[in-house]
Amino acid sequence: MSVSWEMTEQDFEDVKHLLPQSVVAMITVIGLEAAFHMVKVWGGTNYPISNRRRNTRQSRILHAQLVEDIGEEAAGRLERAYAGQPFLAIPRCWDAMRELRNRFIRRQYDAMSAEGLSDLVIVRELVLAHRLSTRNIRYILKEADREAAARAQTDLFAA
Incomplete structure (x- = not known):
């Protein structure tokens, strides 16, 4: 018996009322699939945001990790939306999950x-x-x- 399930657009609509506002905002910025991945993998943590304006080794590493997690386009949108913040607090979304x-x-x-x-x-x-x-x-x-x-x-x- 398979115990894994994938969140669909309809599932999201059905449980949107259970998601924290910060996740709804993140979904608006990077899309459902990328936001769901972030919550599933990094939920409950503070995810560091790259400051790409400073071309430092650390910012390149953080950007590369984010690209690996959610893709280049979503990573760029997330970094622009949350520029200036040292990290993004990603909730676990326990009620919705x-x-x-x-x-x-x-x-x-x-x-x-x-x-x-x-x-x-x-x-x-x-x-x-x-x-x-x-x-x-x-x-x-x-x-x-x-x-x-x-x-x-x-x-x-x-x-």
Whole structure:
């Protein structure tokens, strides 16, 4: 059973309300894919920003590392947007990442259930695949997707 998932544009839209404003701003500057990579790899750290105006060895090394991580174009946009700052604080986005994981687990449950597997077998597989307890998996399966409050309110009056 595969336990990795990729964030799509739709996933981003669905959990955007759970992302810190700094990540939303970073996505605006460098795009979803590059920002997601930065959060996934460097989340919880202060990522040093190259000051390319000073052509020092350290700034060239920092720039090269950023290019390796997110590409030349995104690296340039990030350095221009955050010029003058010694580093970029990259949040872990734990709420959004946990919500994406939980949605993935619910999708896996639905897919395995459609294949005719029993609830006990599915839950056991999910426990082993995600290294969570049975209680946690059951809790995840019972909860609904977390949506933005405003969106949920507008849906009430849409009918």
